Amino acid sequence: MNFSLLSTMLLAFALSSVCLFIAGHAQQVSGNATVSALFAFGDSILDTGNNNNLRTQSKCNFFPYGRDFTGGKATGRCGNGRIFSDIIAEGLSIKTLLPAYRDPNLSNNDLPTGVCFASVGSGLDERTAKLQGVVWVPDQVKDFNEYVTKLNGVVGSQEKSNAVLSNAVYLISAGNNDLAITFSTGRTRYTISAYADLLVTWTDNLIKSLYDMGARKFGVMGTLPLGCLPGARNVAGNYLKICSNLVNQGADLFNKKLSEKLNNLETTLPGAKFAYVDMYNPLLNLINNPQASGFIDVADGCCCMPTSPVPCLDAARYVFWDFAHPSEKSYQTIAPKIIEELKEKLA
Template sequence: MAATMSMIFVLITQVMVAMVGFSYGQGLVPGVMIFGDSVVDTGNNNNLYTLVKANFPPYGRDFSNHNPTGRFCNGKLATDFTVENLGFTSYPPAYLTQEAQGKKLLHGANFASASSGYLDRTANLYQAVPLTQQLQYYKEYQSKVVGIAGKAKAAALFGGSIYILSAGSSDYVQNYYINPLLNGAYTPEQFSDLLVHSFNSFVENLYSLGARRIGVTSLPPMGCLPAAITLFGGGSNDCVARLNNDAVAFNNKINAASNAIKKKHSNLKLVVFDIYNPLLDLVKNPAKSGFFESRRACCGTGTIETSLLCNTGAPGTCTNATGYVFWDSFHPSEAANKVLSDALLIQGIDLIS
């Protein structure tokens, strides 16, 4: 099976390279627009009044310039690899940074904010940028692009770009599971319905603004995140089944919702990227992909540290993260992100066809 998947990946890559042709730096699509949470945030939280930041060492230590950028990782995110796979030579700039100006906006932008979720109340708990506000920033971005490139080129960018959304984990792990008022008012099934409603609204709004190629990530196996095992595992080192079951149930609903939206809009390409199974496989069978540690993260003790707790003074931080599935207790390492991005490439081929 592994050999077959490798052959498929090589074939897809060859097709993509042929499609790119000889235009250096020009991607398979006009641009990439990114929305969501810390899994895809590349620096929008850096200047916000929030404690949820990653713009300090050891974050970014394995990035190209070895400096922290605001990415919750030791290096590249899965979306960074995806952007590279699409043929781009630079990443969409984080919209709330100084980098997001002028011609740098003409191949997309990143609006994601760590600790954001499908529910605005989740982002508000951490002074992050809610998904509805990310959409407002995107509208502002559209006006800027029209002013820079003109209406025709702007319309081609908006209609041809790939839109990536990553959300949901913060709604559960950083809100629902720790908020007695919330989990007392809603069953997991009822709570997932709230999130799916927000998902539907977001996708419909993106569509009304010209988006025609949208990829949304499923929930990961939340019960296998090192912090989740520490907080909710009751002393066990195993993945928390209750959390994983909630993720599976939500993923089933988001797939059904996506199918309904596609039936409504025949010209919309909408793909739900399965992150759950590739990451679960890394956790359960790390050696198969060249990893040796999937319970503890690289940073600190590897059981609870993330954001401010993952700092240069955190005792026990590993010197080489390549064998670790997780960089901090919530987020995959660069090496794991590379594996996940390969899975995204295969699943998302319809978005570039």
């Protein structure tokens, strides 16, 4: 992450990854339905390391990131351990780690079982990505198109490749950075309602682009409660570190518009299935009732903030790892219900 921009950005997210599973190794989801792979697109909630070799400060491949990851290695994931895309991949019985597509060490063996295209700090708005020099969401689709060509060579035929694509789950996390950076810092003159409509339109375009390439199962994530992120709570003058209701209202408005759009898409895209992934309310519940899940701090990140220059000893006690990203424990706490909903709606 670009910590020098913290006071003006509030937060930065990377959207991102989508995984695939070759049909011959497809995993049972519900009844006779199978998931061949998981693909993740979008921002840092899903990015597993695509920014590592980019000329950008929006990256997480340095200590203390990855402190609780296997081997204590900073992989480019914006968290203390595994992140949401990894946990969803495991929950769908695909694999425990979702590799980054731009990892120079990516193995061909990983291609049929899923990769991540997300990029820390990215968004649906081109200005969001350009500001930080990261991979804009439509450019992630270009990476996906390149991936499909490679997949054809690995699995040996277009028919097998199509089976992977059509039975994969496409996980999308976008809008966080657009609202928290581009909109909140005045880089657009739209009202919040008009900008939310524009973000939904861009999401619709993204989904249709993937649909035209063979995608059929979509898990589309809403934004986090952006006004309650530590970066938003700790802006100058907010000495009580209270949530910004105004920022949360904007995030909630976008989420409602997005959910409504997804409800209508199945009638316009034959054979497609959609699941709206609510990130806002589950995280807000952790923030409002932390003790129930064993958390003690909801206002500060465990690390990487002026309020926590030295990382905390136990990230599992914190809802947030840094100024914008949930801890691994938070993801693990909210994921089970989400995974069951994905299985039910995308079966």
